[in-house]
Amino acid sequence: MLFQTLCYVLVWSSLVSTIVVSTSPSTSEVKIQSYEYVAGKSFTGKIYVKNIDLTKVVSVIYSDTTGNWNNNANLVKAAFSESISDTNYEFLTFSSTAISSIKEFYIKYDVSGKTYYDNGSANYVVTTPPPTTTTSSSPTSTATETPPTSTSTAFPSGNFTISTWIKTQEGISRSAMICNINPSEAAKGFIAASLSTSGPEYYHSWTRGLALVSYVMANDYNTTLKGDATTVDLLKDYATYSINSQSTSTACNCLGKPKFNADGSSFTGSWGSILKQSGDDTYVTGTLKPGKSYLDYVVSTWSDGCFDVWEEANGVHFYTLMVMRKGLIQGANFATRNGDTTRASTYTNTANTLKTKIDTFWSGTYGVFKKPVMMSADNSGSLADGFYTPRSDKILATAVVVETIGRYPEDTYNGNRNGQGNPWYLATNAYAELYYRAIKEWTLAGQVTVSSISLPFFKKFDMAAAEGTVYKVGTAAFNTMTQNVALGADKFLSTVKNYALTNGSMSEQYERGSGKSTRARDLTWSHAALISAARAKAGAPFT
Numbered sequence: 001m002l003f004q005t006l007c008y009v010l011v012w013s014s015l016v017s018t019i020v021v022s023t024s025p026s027t028s029e030v031k032i033q034s035y036e037y038v039a040g041k042s043f044t045g046k047i048y049v050k051n052i053d054l055t056k057v058v059s060v061i062y063s064d065t066t067g068n069w070n071n072n073a074n075l076v077k078a079a080f081s082e083s084i085s086d087t088n089y090e091f092l093t094f095s096s097t098a099i100s101s102i103k104e105f106y107i108k109y110d111v112s113g114k115t116y117y118d119n120g121s122a123n124y125v126v127t128t129p130p131p132t133t134t135t136s137s138s139p140t141s142t143a144t145e146t147p148p149t150s151t152s153t154a155f156p157s158g159n160f161t162i163s164t165w166i167k168t169q170e171g172i173s174r175s176a177m178i179c180n181i182n183p184s185e186a187a188k189g190f191i192a193a194s195l196s197t198s199g200p201e202y203y204h205s206w207t208r209g210l211a212l213v214s215y216v217m218a219n220d221y222n223t224t225l226k227g228d229a230t231t232v233d234l235l236k237d238y239a240t241y242s243i244n245s246q247s248t249s250t251a252c253n254c255l256g257k258p259k260f261n262a263d264g265s266s267f268t269g270s271w272g273s274i275l276k277q278s279g280d281d282t283y284v285t286g287t288l289k290p291g292k293s294y295l296d297y298v299v300s301t302w303s304d305g306c307f308d309v310w311e312e313a314n315g316v317h318f319y320t321l322m323v324m325r326k327g328l329i330q331g332a333n334f335a336t337r338n339g340d341t342t343r344a345s346t347y348t349n350t351a352n353t354l355k356t357k358i359d360t361f362w363s364g365t366y367g368v369f370k371k372p373v374m375m376s377a378d379n380s381g382s383l384a385d386g387f388y389t390p391r392s393d394k395i396l397a398t399a400v401v402v403e404t405i406g407r408y409p410e411d412t413y414n415g416n417r418n419g420q421g422n423p424w425y426l427a428t429n430a431y432a433e434l435y436y437r438a439i440k441e442w443t444l445a446g447q448v449t450v451s452s453i454s455l456p457f458f459k460k461f462d463m464a465a466a467e468g469t470v471y472k473v474g475t476a477a478f479n480t481m482t483q484n485v486a487l488g489a490d491k492f493l494s495t496v497k498n499y500a501l502t503n504g505s506m507s508e509q510y511e512r513g514s515g516k517s518t519r520a521r522d523l524t525w526s527h528a529a530l531i532s533a534a535r536a537k538a539g540a541p542f543t
């Protein structure tokens with residue numbers, strides 16, 4: 001059979017929760033935001049650092065369980081990760097090789113001839129096995145002042161049946177997703193939307209699907225499959241395919257073509273980044289270094305409008321602008337690290353322009369964003385900077401109004417031709433993910449306050465909610481409300497569970513009447529969306 005592939009089952013360990021959290025930078029020069037320690041496996045974390053000078057050295061220094069600091073030579077260096085918009089702070093992250101035991105640690109920041117510390121009050125104490133999320137106060141004026149106040153909060157467990165089911169389904173989905181990557185006889189890095197070659201013919205790579213799937217893999221590489229050689233190879237194949245498609249001739253002679261063939265050539269019918277942690281610096285500065293790229297193309301063409309994510313409506317779209325903004329901000333960080341300050345500032349400026357434009361999509365009259373498709377935009381297009389992230393009042397208000405699990409209300413595409421639109425697995429999964437991500441954000445922030453905009457959302461999960469109600473982490477009210485939201489999220493996942501085939505296969509859609517799984521078989525994106533939902537349900541951090 002032409003498209004037969006060797007599929008391998010990946011084994012992964014259970015997710016670990018992040019331990020310490022400061023919600024925002026304030027005035028101290030250095031402050032831990034979060035960390036995770038898995039005994040004998042990994043020690044990773046994220047640090048707020050005031051940008052005093054470009055040249056800086058930030059180290060995490062630790063002792064083993066016997067209290068031995070090895071003369072402070074037990075250290076992990078942190079590296080630039082991203083700047084934090086509208087502040088003079090940036091995030092640095094660290095990731096160690098396996099460390100058999102850690103008792104305590106503190107952070108040392110050397111810059112411009114001075115040294116700053118963050119040691120809580122008397123060093124951070126690592127507890128093993130890790131408890132669930134703990135929150136701490138924001139950094140204060142001197143790093144050695146005010147220890148983080150700790151309150152333990154469990155991430156809501158949701159529906160037990162679904163929690164059990166999703167563990168198995170996540171593994172099935174990961175295998176199904178991998179099956180659709182690099183089928184034999186295709187160009188390296190080709191990710192088929194589905195292996196279905198007729199009724200419908202989906203044996204193509206759509207740039208958006210390719211990007212979303214690779215994003216899920218990149219997250220896997222960062223978390224559940226840390227350091228996995230197969231995953232990093234697949235990501236490199238994806239980069240190869242994308243770089244080649246940028247120079248492939250297309251009908252529009254532009255970078256805006258959304259669909260490519262298995263051999264890497266451009267589809268001519270009608271219509272319409274990550275590897276640094278592998279330690280392969282030459283690859284990053286050589287192959288990936290931004291040259292003529294999609295981002296340059298975005299800078300010059302974003303306002304021209306284009307087709308929406310489903311290639312149906314032409315215009316300027318919320319979803320597209322959100323992902324463009326994210327790409328530009330991440331691209332600016334990447335350019336900075338590669339010494340390309342011109343591109344870094346061009347990308348940053350365009351991102352700021354987009355931010356203003358995106359705000360105009362809110363419709364005061366309806367109190368919602370105009371297109372529900374923004375749900376998946378929000379999962380994939382938001383950064384950890386609070387700009388229309390899942391906890392945003394306006395996003396929540398839209399979620400509660402348009403709780404559709406199809407693509408959008410006017411949809412008439414039945415997966416092969418026009419007829420009647422059906423619910424989609426990926427949209428249903430995206431709703432669950434959105435709810436869980438909102439819970440994660442409230443937890444990290446320490447609290448959530450109900451506003452007039454978000455009230456209809458909260459009312460759905462807590463009848464007593466009123467404008468001004470504050471749910472504080474660690475209180476019974478917070479736990480009850482978040483558990484109800486988690487159960488709501490799991491209702492979406494129940495739908496997926498009910499309509500997936502018994503062996504876990506998910507096609508593109510399920511029939512609106514019978515719930516029968518229909519059209520393109522094992523849609524790569526359906527499975528990728530399930531994996532991200534499972535990760536969000538486990539309370540994993542996201543980027």
Ligand SMILES: *[C@@H]1O[C@H](CO)[C@@H](O)[C@H](O)[C@H]1NC(C)=O
Binds near residue numbers: 117119120121123
């Ligand atoms: C940690 O903080 C305490 C209290 O301010 C201070 O006395 C101590 O020197 C700090 N330790 C390090 C390694 O900076």
Ligand SMILES: *[C@@H]1O[C@H](CO)[C@@H](O)[C@H](O)[C@H]1NC(C)=O
Binds near residue numbers: 219542
């Ligand atoms: C992976 O981890 C790095 C370092 O923490 C972070 O900068 C990056 O955004 C993460 N990428 C994804 C896709 O999760």
Ligand SMILES: *[C@@H]1O[C@H](CO)[C@@H](O)[C@H](O)[C@H]1NC(C)=O
Binds near residue numbers: 160162495
């Ligand atoms: C939990 O999920 C199962 C399976 O979908 C469902 O039958 C059950 O009603 C759900 N329970 C709650 C409390 O939502």
Ligand SMILES: *[C@@H]1O[C@H](CO)[C@@H](O)[C@H](O)[C@H]1NC(C)=O
Binds near residue numbers: 501
């Ligand atoms: C699941 O079952 C369907 C229908 O029988 C089949 O077409 C598909 O190949 C199966 N998937 C796997 C991964 O075995």
